[in-house]
Amino acid sequence: METQSRCFPYEKSIVINALYDTIEALGLCLDSSNSVRGTLIVSDAQHTGSMRVALDAAGHTDRTQVHIFSHDAGKNIISAWGDVILDELFGTIQRAEQPE
DSSP: OOEEEEEESSOHHHHHHHHHHHHHHTTOEEEEEETTTTEEEEEOTTOSOEEEEEEEOTTOSSOEEEEEEEOSTTOOHHHHHHHHHHHHHHHHHHHHHSOO
């Protein structure tokens, strides 16, 4: 199973809120979410495949690991969207930190 991940130097609540904004900005579909656990199921606009995005703070309040897994066996949606989501998520957080 293909997986992509990146660690962000922010608390989980900041990352998950930025992730919701990122999904919307990219035109992806949020199929389901569990904010308490930090898991989301996301599909592309054509619903050709879905991925599970899992946030793991591992007891840390100052960083969050984001993992993206393929949710559909045999679908290769991660190669198309994994890096895009992680890069856009970083950009979303960076823009939110900019003073207006």
